[in-house]
Amino acid sequence: xxxxxxxxxxxxxxxxxxxxxxxxxxxxxxxxxxxxxxxxxxxxxxxxxxxxxxxxxxxxxxxxxxxxxxxxxxxxxxxxxxxxxxxxxxxxxxxxxxxxxxxxxxxxxxxxxxxxxxxxxxxxxxxxxxxxxxxxxxxxxxxxxxxxxxxxxxxxxxxxxxxxxxxxxxxxxxxxxxxxxxxxxxxxxxxxxxxxxxxxxxxxxxxxxxxxxxxxxxxxxxxxxxxxxxxxxxxxxxxxxxxxxxxxxxxxxxxxxxxxxxxxxxxxxxxxxxxxxxxxxxxxxxxxxxxxxxxxxxxxxxxxxxxxxxxxxxxxxxxxxxxxxxxxxxxxxxxxxxxxxxxxxxxxxxxxxxxxxxxxxxxxxxxxxxxxxxxxxxxxxxxxxxxxxxxxxxxxxxxxxxxxxxxxxxxxxxxxxxxxxxxxxxxxxxxxxxxxxxxxxxxxxxxxxxxxxxxxxxxxxxxxxxxxxxxxxxxxx
Amino acid sequence: xxxxxxxxxxxxxxxxxxxxxxxxxxxxxxxxxxxxxxxxxxxxxxxxxxxxxxxxxxxxxxxxxxxxxxxxxxxxxxxxxxxxxxxxxxxxxxxxxxxxxxxxxxxxxxxxxxxxxxxxxxxxxxxxxxxxxxxxxxxxxxxxxxxxxxxxxxxxxxxxxxxxxxxxxxxxxxxxxxxxxxxxxxxxxxxxxxxxxxxxxxxxxxxxxxxxxxxxxxxxxxxxxxxxxxxxxxxxxxxxxxxxxxxxxxxxxxxxxxxxxxxxxxxxxxxxxxxxxxxxxxxxxxxxxxxxxxxxxxxxxxxxxxxxxxxxxxxxxxxxxxxxxxxxxxxxxxxxxxxxxxxxxxxxxxxx
Numbered sequence: 040x041x042x043x044x045x046x047x048x049x050x051x052x053x054x055x056x057x058x059x060x061x062x063x064x065x066x067x068x069x070x071x072x073x074x075x076x077x078x079x080x081x082x083x084x085x086x087x088x089x090x091x092x093x094x095x096x097x098x099x100x101x102x103x104x105x106x107x108x109x110x111x112x113x114x115x116x117x118x119x120x121x122x123x124x125x126x127x128x129x130x131x132x133x134x135x136x137x138x139x140x141x142x143x144x145x146x147x148x149x150x151x152x153x154x155x156x157x158x159x160x161x162x163x164x165x166x167x168x169x170x171x172x173x174x175x176x177x178x179x180x181x182x183x184x185x186x187x188x189x190x191x192x193x194x195x196x197x198x199x200x201x202x203x204x205x206x207x208x209x210x211x212x213x214x215x216x217x218x219x220x221x222x223x224x225x226x227x228x229x230x231x232x233x234x235x236x237x238x239x240x241x242x243x244x245x246x247x248x249x250x251x252x253x254x255x256x257x258x259x260x261x262x263x264x265x266x267x268x269x270x271x272x273x274x275x276x277x278x279x280x281x282x283x284x285x286x287x288x289x290x291x292x293x294x295x296x297x298x299x300x301x302x303x304x305x306x307x308x309x310x311x312x313x314x315x316x317x318x319x320x321x322x323x324x325x326x327x328x329x330x331x332x333x334x335x336x337x338x339x340x341x342x343x344x345x346x347x348x349x350x351x352x353x354x355x356x357x358x359x360x361x362x363x364x365x366x367x368x369x370x371x372x373x374x375x376x377x378x379x380x381x382x383x384x385x386x387x388x389x390x391x392x393x394x395x396x397x398x399x400x401x402x403x404x405x406x407x408x409x410x411x412x413x414x415x416x417x418x419x420x421x422x423x424x425x426x427x428x429x430x431x432x433x434x435x436x437x438x439x440x441x442x443x444x445x446x447x448x449x450x451x452x453x454x455x456x457x458x459x460x461x462x463x464x465x466x467x468x469x470x471x472x473x474x475x476x477x478x479x480x481x482x483x484x485x486x487x488x489x490x491x492x493x494x495x496x497x498x499x500x501x502x503x504x505x506x507x508x509x510x511x512x513x514x515x516x
Numbered sequence: 517x518x519x520x521x522x523x524x525x526x527x528x529x530x531x532x533x534x535x536x537x538x539x540x541x542x543x544x545x546x547x548x549x550x551x552x553x554x555x556x557x558x559x560x561x562x563x564x565x566x567x568x569x570x571x572x573x574x575x576x577x578x579x580x581x582x583x584x585x586x587x588x589x590x591x592x593x594x595x596x597x598x599x600x601x602x603x604x605x606x607x608x609x610x611x612x613x614x615x616x617x618x619x620x621x622x623x624x625x626x627x628x629x630x631x632x633x634x635x636x637x638x639x640x641x642x643x644x645x646x647x648x649x650x651x652x653x654x655x656x657x658x659x660x661x662x663x664x665x666x667x668x669x670x671x672x673x674x675x676x677x678x679x680x681x682x683x684x685x686x687x688x689x690x691x692x693x694x695x696x697x698x699x700x701x702x703x704x705x706x707x708x709x710x711x712x713x714x715x716x717x718x719x720x721x722x723x724x725x726x727x728x729x730x731x732x733x734x735x736x737x738x739x740x741x742x743x744x745x746x747x748x749x750x751x752x753x754x755x756x757x758x759x760x761x762x763x764x765x766x767x768x769x770x771x772x773x774x775x776x777x778x779x780x781x782x783x784x785x786x787x788x789x790x791x792x793x794x795x796x797x798x799x800x801x802x803x804x805x806x807x808x809x810x811x812x813x814x815x816x817x818x819x820x821x822x823x824x825x826x827x828x829x830x831x832x833x834x835x836x837x838x839x840x841x842x843x844x845x846x847x848x849x850x851x852x853x854x855x856x857x858x859x860x861x862x863x864x865x866x867x868x
Contacts (some may be wrong), residue, residue: 047576050792071569072588072786072807083794088787090573110577215678241678247708252667252701259671259685262656263606265678267671286661287668294647296640297863299657331864355866 041096041115048109049078049085056080057105058113063095069116076102076113093118184382187342191372197230199341199373200362203348204231204268206378208238211266214352217244217257218270218307227272228308228367254280254305258287261303261357268352271307274323274361280305288357289332304351306360309337310401310452313365314496317488322453324400327359328429328462334383335430337361339404341371343427346381354383361429363402386433388440392422395446395510398437398463400426403450403501410506419514429459437463438471445476446513450501455483477513482506549757551825553599557756558816558826559834560598561591564615565813566842567624571614571631575791579850580631583660584645587615589754589786592812593718594619596759597686597779600767604681608656608669609688611646612718612785616688620653624841628849635855636848642859663689663696666715670702673713673776684770685713692723694737700744703776707744710775714766715741717780718753724789725797738780746776753781754810757819784810 046056057079063069069089076087093116100113107113194202208214220227222235222245235243246253250271257267271277277284288301310322328335334356338344344362351358389404390411399407404425411421422440426433441447447467449460460481467479485499510516549557568586575584587594590612598619601607609616617627622638630637630648638648646660656672659665669687676683693699694717706713717737721728728735741748747769751762759781766777784806788795795803820826862868 045577047573048578049576071566083796085794087576088569088572090569247701247704249698249701249704251698252670252705255664255667255698256671256674256702256705259608259656259668259673260675260678261671262668263672263675265675282661282664283667287659287664291647291649291657292866293863294639294643295649295657295863296638296642298639298651299649300866334865 041117041121042091042093043112044075044087044089044114044116046100046107046109046111046113047078047087049080050082053080053109055106055108058100058102058107059084061098061102062086065095065098067095069093069095089116091116091118093121184385187374187379189377190375191342192375193370194341194373195368195370196341196344196362197226197228197232197367199345199371200230200348201232201234202373203345203352205234205237207349207352208234208242211352213264214266214268215242215244215260216268216270217246217253219246219248219272221245221270226270228364230362230367231270250276250279251283254283255287257303257305258283258301261288261301262291262299266302266304266352268304268306271305273312273319273364274307274309275319275321277305277307277323284327284333284357284359285330289330291332292356293332300355301357302355303357304348304354304360305357306348306351307362308364308367309361310363311365311489311496311500314491314493316491320489322451322484324361324429324451324453325458325462327361328432328459329457330430332357333430334358334428335361336383336428337400338381338427339366339389339399339401339425341369341373342379343381343387343425345373346379347383347427349378349380350383353380358383361401365402366405369405381427384428384431384433386427386436387425388422388436389425390421390423392420393444394420395448395514396422396424396437396440396444397448397450397506397510398424398426398440398460399450400429400459401452403452406501406503406506407450409503410510413503413507414510417516419510419516421510426459432462432466434466434470437466441467441471442474445474446510447475447479448482448506448509448513449479450482450506452484452500454486455481456486458483477515480509480513482509549760551820551823554816554820554823554825555830555834557592557595557599558813558820558831559838560595560619561756561813561816562834562838563624563841564591564594564618566838567618567627567845568614570842570846571628572787572791574628574632574846574849580645581633582644583611584631584791585610585612585789586787586791587612587785589806589811590718590720590783591615592756592759592815593716593753593781593783594688596756597714597716597763599760600763601684601686604654604683606654606656606669606672606676606683606685607688608665608672608685609658610662610665610690610693611658611660612690613646613648613658617648617650617653617655617658620650620655622648622650622653622655624845625848628845629852632849632852633854634849634852635859636852640859640863641855642863663693663698665689666693666696666699666702669715670706670711670713673706673711674709676712677709682771683712684767685711686716687713688716688718690723691717691719691721691728691737692726692731694719694740695723695732699740703741703744703746703778706776707746710773712770712773713776714763714770715746715776715778717778718783719780720783720785722785722789722797725793725795727797736780738778741778746778748778748780750780751782753783754806754812754815756812756816 059077059079062074073089074086096115096117221231222243225232257269292300311320397407407423464479626638633641648658673685738748738750752758
């Protein structure tokens, strides 16, 4: 049977067009790649090239005809070894296929077998609009974290991070550290001190100042079976690498249908330091937490920094691990032995109380705890939640606390617009509205680039007094 | 630090003044290729050609949506490069990736079904033309952001070197991507650490609608390797034997542990940048001339017939086999079902 040549869609949005000119006449031979016709769309005139070979049997739609719908037959082609049919071709579109010889089935190595056409249909709600079934919400297991009851040792956060990396590197040869000044300089913030001496240049790699390049290199190494820990000197510089973090690392497992996971950790100091100015002080928590495909972790205590970095390195997903320069020198009690791992996705109640919940992460947990002390002296019992993980957010712990205290204050260094506090506000509205006795209040960095002058910088970021004032506001004191 | 400008093979056919780049006439002796290998080259390039023509047709029918970047005209590059690779090597490229996948041995039906967004596609229908992968065939994508694959490909080489497994990363990118900063960053690290990577610049003369001479201050793109001390060759990418000869040279260098290599393939795409490109930025004459004078498949066909390696009947058999394979893939891609709605939520993280 003759092959039907159909009106092509020459752009993703084209629905009809005009046949400007036929380049072949009826009876002319057609080879693959020959131009058959010129088609006018509203945007441009494009050429229609032949795919099948043969002779142009009949032009169905003549040149000059406009409003020809996409997929309407416009001509008939006689394949090379066919004879012209005795009767004229049907007027309505009948899809003819080139004859396919049946052969021995080709061994398919595609990862998913084609399902039988009677795959289950999506549920149809009353108004007939098809909808995908609601997702299975990823809820962290109830008690996936064991309380540490063993020996502890006092150490700084930077030492805890170093130990986490050293332990994981000892445990797994595919783990390596890469970044600026991580090796010979002993770490820009001395977090990787001693690691080059212990593990050598194969495992601790100093890079040139090329964040986009070495972040992408890390992603490739992860695709290739290694477990890179990519250090950004600060997350401000990671903006140069954002495309690699989001488009190459975060999205690829999904885009590949599950084949190409990326077991990488991007870590470094996030948010402010001390008087380093606007370009060196932004909090990127909400930017990264926004994106599915990433896990985003922001610990506060030394034990959590260590336990969560270990988890992050072992995690098969890309993890953005947000540290804080002003916490590196703080000392905490850290498990002294064994393999204490803190699960990603679980918040921690840092202080129990029943009048109001303060939700914070990273350095602001410290401020929240200080505020709680002050408020206790005034008879206000404050519960402090240390989020520890920003994505996936432990909404269960948040909601349980709100159900108990009925009042919420969130604290973050970053700007308020679309920040972490905004997300928590939405979650609390959606899941705990009936338990609220007051609107949620956010305490955030002020909506300005961070200034240099010492007094202005102090004004620009949350203070303990501000948190106390916010609590009084939601408790109507 | 050699930057030899050599073009292997017999006399370079006159290349129309599309750009000012001149390909040197200095010859390397023709690679010894058997008739069987030559036939494989023919079949490999024809498979890509017919696949891409079919994909273009199906796009026109609305069966493929979004972006679709066809490789028609450039087939000799991947086919010639592939002949120098070994199992265990890694391949990565941009969004113009259908040819690379086919040459790596990925199934036409799996690629076509991904183009039509079906569950049986290589990415379960969730990636599309630009985002297909195969761990089994060591094809690492398929990347939509211009140039992003270059650091990633450098990282694949880093992993090969770290593990000491002798593998090489073949990292393809185009003339448009060649101006990306991350390419310079990658060249620098690859040279600094002597990573086993062959960078293949597929210079098809146009970065989308902008010709090389309107986008690049210097047009001999292989010379971009020079500041980093990486050896480089400029190659007639329309001649599969020239590609193979260059690939063999590059691979020998890289497998010898001497660090990266850069190959600039001077090639040409007959279609627009993507399916929605009317390609007003070049003349029909230019396209026709490239096609009639430099077509890679015609070149090999001539070599086969002139050399007595195959007759018309044998070639016709290959033509028919390829046509049938593509028709079967197209039918499969049209008949197989879309992904189940539950797949909307899967594969976001390892746990989902």
